[in-house]
Amino acid sequence: MNTPAIFDHRAIMLHRDRAAGRQGLISPILDAATAILSDRLDDVARPFTAALDIGGRGLVSQMLAERHIPTLSMDISPRQAALCAPHTLCASPEALPFAPASFDLVVACLSLHWVNDLPGTFMQIRQSLRPDGLFLACMPILPTLRPLRSALERAELALSDGVSPRVSPLPTQQGCVQLLQRAGFxxxxxxxxxxxxxxxxxxxxxxxxxxxxxxxxxxxxxxxxTSRMLFAAAAAELESNSEDSRITDCNKNNTDGFSMPLHMAVLSGWAPAPTQPQPLQPGQFQHDLRDVLSGSKATEQIPD
Structure with missing residues (x-):
């Protein structure tokens, strides 16, 4: 069965190409997301010898290089891929051009939410990992940009009696859990x-x-x-509904503008391996839960 096309890959490539020369304007956001993944990676007490960076905009490959992890970077945008020199390629995350068990680490930083077939991409990532390889990613999730979507919809309804899709759909945190489980991590x-x-x-x-x-x-x-009236009406709607965020920030002496937080899911999963901890099967337990809850089981005394 063919996956419905929600996103236009050519438009994504063009937008990321144009953004390659301007991403310094949002470097604090990209740096913060990369730092979150860096912290998670530092918690893993094992070496990595071959990493894949998906859409890291040059920041993830630099972070991995600082840890002396050989890295191949890829991006759907040629200009973004060029930021990740020296080892880069231009490819879509929906069709990973790698043999099974090619990497022991795959990192994706804010780069998978434009994928039409997320379950398929997660499955390909798992297959590209060696046994006991790590997948580490962050993705924007709801309610990110929900106020902007609502403001645009209300403004368009008021001006034209109809609504057009203008803001990308995003997954939920629970949806990300289901994606990892469905892919077999x-x-x-x-x-x-x-x-x-x-x-x-x-x-x-x-x-x-x-x-x-x-x-x-x-x-x-x-x-x-798109009429300028639409964006003007949406701006008025969005900024007029920001009173709560202004009140919240009164004690910080910051009453200008409005809040638009970026909510991210941070995902980690491992390619299955026989050496990993395995849950007990039914009937393999050693203690009766009723004994534990009732306190009837004798407590072992520790000698002085």
Whole structure:
């Protein structure tokens, strides 16, 4: 069965190409996401000898190089791939061009949420890992950009009595857990991180989205010219609904603009291997839970 095309790969490539020269404008966000993955990697007490960096914009490959991990970087955008020299290739994460068991580490930093077939991509990543290899990733999740989506929808309804898809759909944290499980990763872990971002205007928010290559690449996005009235009405809607965030920040002497936090899921999973801890099968337990809960089991005394 063919996967429905939600995202336009050519548009994604063009947006990331254009963003390659402007990503310095959002470097604090990219640096923070890379640092989160770096911290998770530092918690793993084992060496890695062959890593794949998917869409790391040059930051992930640098982080891995500092740890002396040989790395191959890939990106759907030729200009983004060029930022990851010396070992790079241009390819889509939906069709990984690697033999099974090619890597013992795969890292994806804010680069998989434009994939049409996420279950298929996760399966390909698992297959490209050697037994006991690690997959480490961060992805934007809901409710990221939900206020922007709502403001655009209300503004468009008021102006044209209809709604067009303008903001990319994002997964939930629970959805990320299910993706790891469905792909067959062992010991899956998904937790969340939040980057608190504030913008003085909707124009500034849209500028950051362009600098990140995150403007709409939906197949069903409007192809006609968008009236400035729509963005003006959406901006008024978004900024007028930011009173709660202004009140929250009053004690910080920051009452300008509005809050637009980036919610991220941080995912880790391992390619299955016989050496990994395995859950007990039914009937293999050694203690009766009723005894433990009732306290009837004798407590072993530790000699002085």
């Amino acid at each position: 062992a010991l899956p872990v998904v937790d969340s991180e939040r980057l608190d971002l504030r913008y003085r205007s909707t124009t500034a928010l849209l500028a950051d989205l362009r600098a990140a290559g995150e403007t709409s690449a939906l197949v069903q996005r409007p192809r006609r010219f």
